[in-house]
Amino acid sequence: MSDAPQFANVAALDQLSVGTLLGVTLPTGAAVCLYNHRGTIGAVGDVCTHAAFLMSDGVLHADGTLECVWHGARFDCRTGAVRRHPASAPLPVYPVRIEDGRVLVGVTPEERPPAPVPS
Numbered sequence: 704m705s706d707a708p709q710f711a712n713v714a715a716l717d718q719l720s721v722g723t724l725l726g727v728t729l730p731t732g733a734a735v736c737l738y739n740h741r742g743t744i745g746a747v748g749d750v751c752t753h754a755a756f757l758m759s760d761g762v763l764h765a766d767g768t769l770e771c772v773w774h775g776a777r778f779d780c781r782t783g784a785v786r787r788h789p790a791s792a793p794l795p796v797y798p799v800r801i802e803d804g805r806v807l808v809g810v811t812p813e814e815r816p817p818a819p820v821p822s
């Protein structure tokens with residue numbers, strides 16, 4: 704039995720053109736928001752930490768912030784860190800691999816130190 708992280712095959716790479724978001728569900732039941740920021744594919748939790756709106760229904764800005772369109776919270780898509788209130792807790796960030804034109808997402812979020820919240 705390997706300790707290597709488990710990855711789930713969740714989407715085709717061509718479903719994620721530059722600047723788009725895509726909501727997917729992992730085998731664990733976790734909702735994940737895939738993004739394509741300037742050609743880099745990544746994955747964060749799809750549930751806004753403010754009041755649970757879906758981040759994949761939000762907007763990915765050119766500066767790499769992901770905006771929840773319910774109350775306007777913003778998160779750094781690369782780190783999950785809060786960039787604008789009213790959210791105060793970061794989004795989880797999931798590891799991503801691209802293989803054979805498919806997007807694979809790790810079923811366990813990355814461990815990250817707590818990020819400071821803007822005042």
Ligand code: FES
Binds near residue numbers: 754755756772774776
């Ligand atoms: S639910 Fe996202 S900002 Fe309120």
